[in-house]
Amino acid sequence: MSNATPKTMYEKLWQTHLVEEKAGETPLLYVDRHLIHEVTSPQAFANLRFHNRQVRHPERTIATMDHNISTRSIKIDAAGEGAANQLRALEKNCKEFGIQLFGMGHKNQGIAHVMGPELGLTLPGTIIVCGDSHTATHGAFGALAFGIGTSEVEHVFATQTLRQNKAKTMKIQVNGHVGAGISAKDIILAIIGKTGSAGATGYVVEYCGEAIEALSMEERMTVCNMSIEFGAKAGLIAPDQTTFDYVKGKEYAPKGEVFEQAVIDWKNLRSDADAVFDTVITLEAKDIKAQVTWGTNPGQVVSVDGSVPSPDNFSDPVEQESCKQALEYMDLKAGTKITDIQVNKVFIGSCTNSRIEDLRAAASIVQRYQGQKVVANVDAIIVPGSYRVKEQAEKEGLDKVFTDAGFEWRLPGCSMCLGMNDDVLGAGDRCASTSNRNFEGRQGRGSRTHLVSPEMAAAAAITGHFVDLNA
Amino acid sequence: MEKFNTHTGLVVPLDIANVDTDQIIPKQFLQKTERVGFGVHLFHERRYLDHEGTQVNPDFVMNKPEYKDASILLARENFGCGSSREHAPWAIEEYGFKVIIAPSFADIFYGNCINIGILPIQLTEAEVEELFQLAPNAQLTLKVDLPNNKVSCVLADNSVKEYAFSLSEFQQYSLENGVDSVGWTLNKLDKIKAFEEQMPAWQ
Structure with a gap:
């Protein structure tokens, strides 16, 4: 076949996964790998059962427990009744439909987007989906990977395909x-x-x-x-x-x-x-300088050597209003230097920044402060992305670096990124977080999130504020 | 899924941009294994003054008595951004909304709405702004006509104002006919099998 028209990588991935493209119908794409977890799958399984349908390729789906779980205990009941119900439902569903599950304390358990790549489940040239918006992570391998809703989880279960309009x-x-x-x-x-x-x-x-x-x-x-x-x-x-x-x-x-x-x-x-x-x-x-978000969406971000903007810095009235609302929620004054913002919580973890290199980077900053400890009014937790990451970090002695400096070393999970377990911020808490969302209430009602790198989060834990590490 | 044809309803204006799905349904309500029980927690942090949800926030627009029966949500840009949780449209549906109108929607949220039978209507920013001007004091009722891709209202001078919208062909068909999308695709198993037979070994 001639390859006359130049194609983008996306178009190539699209072409090689196109099951059917028919006038009047949304194109049907083949899904190579489906990752599932306890929160967005139970209703999909229930619908399969209701319609007496099967999982077409159980071997193409892998389940993990990540969103809800405690980071203090591997007990399934440790994060409350609601979480335990979902975790047990996942166990039951995986057993009934023949799906491999990495449950509590399994050596392969981890956040879906940490676990998939490190096990080689994530491959270039594939389509990977998961009922989680951070599935895009797997795109790092040249896989077309995206988050889906529960109706689509059900569609993938039953058909191993999805309908997608071309982006x-x-x-x-x-x-x-x-x-x-x-x-x-x-x-x-x-x-x-x-x-x-x-x-x-x-x-x-x-x-x-x-x-x-x-x-x-x-x-x-x-x-x-x-x-x-x-x-x-x-x-x-x-x-x-x-x-x-x-x-x-x-x-x-x-x-x-x-x-x-x-x-x-x-x-x-x-x-x-x-x-x-x-x-x-x-x-x-x-x-590009070190970045710190100041607002309530990830686009509201500034360099660490900058200051909190004012609504007047924006020309678009909707953005002006967003800035105003964000400053109010974040309790920040326009013009405040970023390095003057004090935090009382630090979270190093999440599918964005909980891999071994992230932990090495954070540990190297802790070591740079030569024996200084997490400042008295700050609580800092480190949550590795998976049991494999945890094991590797411990082999390298990173856990010791952190605990000696006063960080808490936790068990793997999504943890404080979304606070579905008990790793929740209180109202008014201000957190340097290596996660991905600074939305209102995301880490706890009334809590304030600043998204940063693992290096910046580690420095904020030791000093109590953001630091221009290159100054 | 229920079929969607036309719908006439009261519009509640939610004048906030970038409303994310964490705001629509916060994480503490995602621990259900059933598909019901989300509507009462829709916009929980805005609707209630306390974490437990016992004190209604009288200042939040949806809590105003005149909007009690609203079934059309008017929103600003990038509505439904963030998490892929389908619990967000489930909560919106269970609360009683049939239609959401905004200048733009986040992609996953938009698809989730269609998949459960909520109609997301994208209008231009200027048109949405116009509707925001008309909506205060519960004075805007809109007629949504899906087969003809039109939204209309009667203005104070009795003239009729119309707005056109579009959906992709299959999304329109699915909503109008309440298509069971899994069943639809299961009718194409021969195509799926044929695809699987030509896949390379590594895939």
Whole structure:
């Protein structure tokens, strides 16, 4: 077949998964991998049962317990009755429908978007879905990955397919290299700051450029993870040698000749040189500084050497009003220097920043403060993304670095990112959080979230405020 | 899923941009394994003054008596952003809304609405602004005509104001006919099997 028309990576992924495209119907795409968890699956299972339908390919679905679970105990009842009901329902459903479950304390248990990649369940060239909006994380491998609702979870269970309208394509090119101490989190927050929190609605985004290519897989996952935070359907990064080296040898990854053939296919995934994107955005990596959000959506972000903006800084009346409401909720005054903002809580974790490299980065900052401990009025918790991350961190002695400095070292889970368990902030608490959403009430009613990198969160724990680590 | 044809209802204006699904239904209410019991917690943090939800916030627009029977939610840009939780449209539906009108919707939320039979209508920012001007004091009733893709209202001078909207062809068909989307796709198993047979070994 001739390959005359240049294609973007998204178009290639689309083409290779198209089961049917018919006039008058939304195109039908094949789903290679389906990740499920306790919160968004029970009603889908119930509907299957109601209609007497089966899971078409149980082996293509993997379940984990992550959203609801306690980070203090592996007991299923430890996070309350509601959580326990959902966790037990997941056990029962997985058993009944023949789905592999990584339940409480299983060596493979972890946040879905940490667990999938580290087990080799996440492969380039696949479509991956999960009833969770941060599924875009897996796009770091060149997989088309996106969050779905429970009706769609049911659709995937029964048919192994989904109906999707084609998205527009956006290229985000980050030229050059970031300065020392600038993390993947700073890159993605800077991108969202530039586009606004709905800047990519209706688009699949492809991140490229030298600064992206230079990232490790963990860093790429941090970037893709937050694609949803500016509205993108999915985020993609072209698979390369970094990707293949990461995937090779992972438990569920293809082996031997099948792997070799896969790599040949995966090398063809990258967007053709002259492929046309609907929108192109360019950033210079050298201009990106450490980022801190000041408002109540991830687009309300500023460099650490900057100040809290005023509504007058915005021309659009809706943005002005958003700024005004955000400052009120966040209890911040326009003009306050970011480094003067005091926090009393620190959360290092979530599917954005709970992987081994994130913990290493945070530990390195703790060590830089040479024996200083978490400041007296701050509670700081570290929640590894999975049992594998936890085990590796402990092997490297990172847990000791943290606990010696006064951080709490917890069990894996989604934890304070959304506070479905008991890791909840109180009203008025101000948190430096490595998670992905600073929405009103997200981490607890009346709580205030500042999204930052693991490095910044660690520095805030030790000093009690945000720090320009490059100053 | 119920069929959607036309709907006439009172409009409640929610003048907030970037309303995320955490606001629509906070996480503490996501621990159900059933599909009911979400409506009472819709916009919980705004609707109630206390965490337990015992004190109604009289200042929140939906709590004003004149909007008690509203069935059309008028919202600002990027409505439904954030989490993919379908519990958000479930809560909206159970509260009694049939239609949401906004200048833009977050993608996952929009699809979730269609999948459960709520009609999300995207109008231009100027049109939405116009409706916000008309909506205060519970004085805006809209007629939504899905087959003809029209929203209309009668103005004070008795003239009729119309707004056009569109949906993708299949979404329109699904809403109008209450299509069981899983059943629809299960009729195409031969296509799915044929696709599976040509997949490479690694996939």
